[in-house]
Amino acid sequence: MNAEPDFLANLRTELSSWRLWVDRAIVLGYALLAGLFVVAFTLAANWAFGLFEALYSRHAWAVLVWTPVLTAGIVWATRRWFPGSAGSGIPQVKAALHSEFPAGRRGSLVSLRLTLAKMALGAASFAAGLSVGREGPSVQVAAGVMQHARRWLSPGSSVDMRALLVAGGAAGIAAAFNAPLAGVVFAIEELTGRLEARASGVILTAIVLAGLVAVSAFGNLSYFGVIRVPRLGWDLVGPGLTVALGAGVAGGLFSRLMIASLTGSPQRLNTLRARWPVRFAAVGGLVVAVLGLVSGGVTFGAGSEAVKQMLAGHDELTPLFTLLKFIATWITAWCGVPGGIFAPSLSIGAGIGETVARFATPDMGPALIAMGMAGFLAAVTQAPLTAFIIVMEMVDGHSMVLSLMACAMLASLVSRMISRPLYEALAHHLVATATASSGQGKPQEP
Incomplete structure (x- = not known):
């Protein structure tokens, strides 16, 4: 039979390790940073598409040249320097979490460098007027930020690379859609298949802090507003x-x-x-x-x-x-x-x-x-x-x-x-x- 928790003993354990609190502060800081990166990406994408809309409204036929040329340039830059940034970003995070993926090559799919590239090239895709979204890329953006925290954590930290990647991916969905519940479910259903007890705190922390950053920037509003539906029968x-x-x-x-x-x-x-x-x-x-x-x-x-x-x-x-x-x-x-x-x-x-x-x-x-x-x-x-x-x-x-x-x-x-x-x-x-x-x-x- 399990003994009841000893509050004072547990409190002394928590306060006795300064390194534990440093690790927690690092995770909190990177969670906030992940939210800031998603917000920056959102602003950049909106600004870039605004430029395209201005071009289209003034010279509609110019897109027949603008869109193909810019698309070709984006693909050329992506394949030459940042091949891991192509596509949605969710498959990259899922692959990096896969047990068979070589651990030494995770940086080719999820890294701070690819986060910056994803933001720039993703915004360029909006500037080209292509049919793209920013929510999937936000998963790779936030995961790339969160995984960078591992190099600063203590060797014995219980927060491993897997937990950081899942937390980043979930935070990216939550911040992009202003949908924190969706972030939790996305982590379980799409990224891991289950929510591990030791990783749940990191995931929820990342979702909350990244979500707070997004709410501070854009307000606590529903993405598409509030729909009015009649009585459903x-x-x-x-x-x-x-x-x-x-x-x-x-x-x-x-x-x-x-x-x-x-x-x-x-x-x-x-x-x-x-x-x-x-x-x-x-x-x-x-x-x-x-x-x-x-x-x-x-x-x-x-x-x-x-x-x-x-x-x-x-x-x-x-x-x-x-x-x-x-x-x-x-x-x-x-x-x-x-x-x-x-x-x-x-x-x-x-x-x-x-x-x-x-x-x-x-x-x-x-x-x-x-x-x-x-x-x-x-x-x-x-x-x-x-x-x-x-x-x-x-x-x-x-x-x-x-x-x-x-x-x-x-x-x-x-x-x-x-x-x-x-x-x-x-x-x-x-x-x-x-x-x-x-x-x-x-x-x-x-």
């Missing part, structure tokens, strides 16, 4: 089921396309991409520019503003524009630029929900849009708990907890029949590449 079942199934199929197809494109599956276009990556990126940038012009600018950037307008009832995303956003996001990721897919996925899901809402009663619109966001994100990531909590916190949709949860779970189930989990597949590709190289060369981009 049985009349939502039919439209909601349609949204869940549609989002599940679309998200599964998107995930399968992404895996085939980014893991170098044998096909003619991937052969061309491997042979002429910069030229491929230029052509991809041109395609994204054309799609943006055709859609009236809706497909440029993350798409967050369009979602806010739809939730407020001031705008709509037609099925064609939703399809174009789907293609633009896939092409952007295929080019190999540093940028995430979380925010674009939310805008695609919102478009699916809004399309179904046209055939339902008008007051169901906000609810179906939110369900579409949760469903498509869950289908793409196959992390339904993270998806529904992110959307719930982003729209302050606590009255829709069961609806969002059911939609996310069903969409994820449908997606699993079509595709492997996206981030897991990309992470395994990075691990396999690093293991096969046996310490020679650099891991391929995710």
Whole structure:
């Protein structure tokens, strides 16, 4: 039978080791720093996309030159100096946490150097008008900051590299979405599979402090504001089921396309991409520019503003524009630029929900849009708990907890029949590449 804790003895133990408190201060300091880096990245991305919007509003046709040239430059710089910064950033963190990944090569995927590169090149992707998000990259940004703390901790510290990487990744999600619960669930569902007792304190500390920094900078506001939904009844079942199934199929197809494109599956276009990556990126940038012009600018950037307008009832995303956003996001990721897919996925899901809402009663619109966001994100990531909590916190949709949860779970189930989990597949590709190289060369981009 376990003895009751001795408060005085435990207090003396805590106060007797000055090094323990130094280690804790170091972790606290780096958690605050991680939040500051995510805030800086957010500000840089918003500023960069503002520049693109100014160019597009004044000289719309100039993007046919601007976007391809800048995309090619981003890919050239990424492949030449920072190959580990390509793509979302979540697969890199997952690969660095993998037991088979060579410990000596973690710096090629997660480091302070790559954090700075991810911020600069990620902001440049927004300046190019590409269909990217900043939330996935924020995971790699914050993880790169947190892992740097290990060199200052005492050799006997219980805080290991794994705990720091998980804490950084969770803090990145929490700060980027202003969704602390999503950060905790993301750490469990996407990064580790379970929350270890000895690491839980570090993870929660990082989430709280990074979140406080983000709240101090941007205010304690929901990402998409507060949605107003009517009383939810049985009349939502039919439209909601349609949204869940549609989002599940679309998200599964998107995930399968992404895996085939980014893991170098044998096909003619991937052969061309491997042979002429910069030229491929230029052509991809041109395609994204054309799609943006055709859609009236809706497909440029993350798409967050369009979602806010739809939730407020001031705008709509037609099925064609939703399809174009789907293609633009896939092409952007295929080019190999540093940028995430979380925010674009939310805008695609919102478009699916809004399309179904046209055939339902008008007051169901906000609810179906939110369900579409949760469903498509869950289908793409196959992390339904993270998806529904992110959307719930982003729209302050606590009255829709069961609806969002059911939609996310069903969409994820449908997606699993079509595709492997996206981030897991990309992470395994990075691990396999690093293991096969046996310490020679650099891991391929995710």
